[in-house]
Amino acid sequence: MKKLILLLIMISLSVWLGCDVKTPEQPQVQTFSKVVALGNSLTAGFQSSGLCECMQPQSYPNLIARQMGNAAEFEQPIVHEPGIGSTPGKGHLQLVHGKIIAPDLTVPPQAMLLNAQLPRPYDNLGVPGALLRDMLYATDATTSVAKTNSFFNIVLRNPNLGNTTQLQQAIALNPSLVLLWIGDNDVLGAALNGGNPALITPQADFQTLFTTLLTELHARTNAKIIMANIPYVTDIPYINTMDIIFRPIPALGISQSVPVVFDATFQPVDFDASANFLYLPLLTEEKSVAHLTLPALSAYQTGVGIPNAAALMQMGLPEAQAQALELGMKAAGLNPTGQPLPGTMSITNTENLTMKQAVDDFNSTLQALATQFQIPLVDANALFSHLNSSGLDGYSSQFVLLDPANTAFSLDGVHPNDGGYALVANAFIEKINASFNLAIPKLNCPDFKGQYAGGISAQMTMEVVEQVKAIF
Incomplete structure (x- = not known):
């Protein structure tokens, strides 16, 4: 009897040992072989009213690529110092001896593009000044809504790339992950021009254009998509x-x-x-x-x-x-x-409410489309509202003249600085990790402080503060 019991125990043990014991799936650092970013200046890494190699490594898509180990393959349109500013003939705003200045350019903007000969589209296709409509239809400055924005020529490099749009170039790259953040310029132009409601994209147009954009991405790629909604345009130092x-x-x-x-x-x-x-x-x-x-x-x-x-x-x-x-x-x-x-x-109280309502309507559309297309949505609106009301991770939303040590905004008062883009990158990384069971390490945002060390004069010329509007 004892031998029989012992035999049964040994058989049961051998069966148990032969089974695969499933362990919980562990998050991976990254699984995306081709990351492509679509958007406007916020995607391009635009700072201080310009695009420049000294600041482009801190674009939020490049920071994400770096954290994923893909930075070496992630191509951006790198612009030589002193960069290309919003105003024709000017570089990006600089802090020189405590004063904010806009240096003159001595060469044509296209000649400053260091990797212009890249035989394929850039992975970061963010075009400063781009509206939602531009992503679908603009192939150069003349076909953009603004008609004169040379950043379309610099980023899209047509006709060399077949007179293709930002969206078409992204599709051609066969992405596995698309970072999508577009639409804030469809309200921002109004804010930068005294609350002019004529510069706000109609809600119906916004919904139609964004639906077309997501439909195309889903139909013509197998990419996962992460997109962000739109911050309130009054949550920036230029306005507040x-x-x-x-x-x-x-x-x-x-x-x-x-x-x-x-x-x-x-x-x-x-x-x-x-x-x-x-x-x-x-x-x-x-x-x-x-x-x-x-x-x-x-x-x-x-x-x-x-x-x-x-x-x-x-x-x-x-x-x-x-x-x-x-x-x-x-x-x-x-x-x-x-x-x-x-x-x-x-900006009057009425104009303020009109712009807020436009952002709310756009974000309602984005939330509905995110649900429809099953796309994770980064709440950039909440991020910038939190930054504006109480600060975030040691950063403030104050203008550089008031808080040079801690501000998350660049010298133009509209675009984030190095630390601000690190905050944005972390928000995307959190959403990517949670949505796709990944473990991409987050950035240590305080490491990006000190960009504006030293005293800053409170004097600002009209030339400096007007430069940011030149691309609209």
Whole structure:
């Protein structure tokens, strides 16, 4: 009997040992052999109103490729120093002796492209200034919505690549993973031009174009796709830096917050030494102003927007007090011209709500399409909102003039800097890992700090702040 029991035990043990015991599948570092990025300036690694080899390695797609071990094969349109700026004949914005400048170019932009002879499309096909429509239909500057944006010629290199679009070139690369981030310029152009609603892509067009884009990618490639939604255009320093100088002025019967006269440290000036605060409102062509853009800062530094005695008297102040206040402003180094800030430098409450609604509508479309096509969606809107409200991973959303050590934005106040793009790359990496059971290591974002070490002057020329708009 004992022998029988022992025999049965041995048989059972041999059967058990012969079975495959499945262990939990372990995440892999990467499984994508060909990564291709589609988008606009945010994809291209555009910083400080330009494209340059000193900053392009920190484009978010290149950072992802580096973390996946694919950086050597990931080709970008590398532009020689001093880079190609938004404004024709200018390089990217630079910090020189504490001042932000736009250096002149001495050679044609195309001559600065270091790998122009690459016999295939670039893996990073992000075109600065591209709208959603451009991704589907533009083959060069003349066929783009803007008509004059030379970055289409630099990135797409037609006719050498068969007069093909950004989308067609991506398909030709036979990608295994597509990084897709497009659509913010379909609202951003309005924000950079004083909230002009005519520059917002209609919602119906946006939905049709994006549906076509995803349909083409699904039909003509076997690629996995990761896409991101659109941040609020007011979550950038170009739009919100001046928000800190808004105050109510009860002494003048103004209960809502309005932009007021401020000093070189961006502190509103109290012109009443007693307990009653007296701020002086800036003069603006538009009423109910929600934001003043960076061009307003440059204009203010020349005296535009600063009320003179005549303007103060129209606000109800006695002549003697108005004249004394004008003299006080002059003594403080201000130039009270009495000229209002033009509407192109301000965004009204109505314009602000219109742009927010456009972003919300676009993002609703992106969420629905992500569900329809089963595409993981990076919440870039939440990322930039969090950065704007409370900071992220040691970074702030303040403009470089206010927080050079910690800002996540470049010198143009619109595009991220090295650290900002690292934050974006990590958001994509998190989504890729969670969606495809991978273990791509994240970046240590604090390693990217120190880009703007040293003091920075608060002076900004109009040429500098206007450069970012030149590609729209």
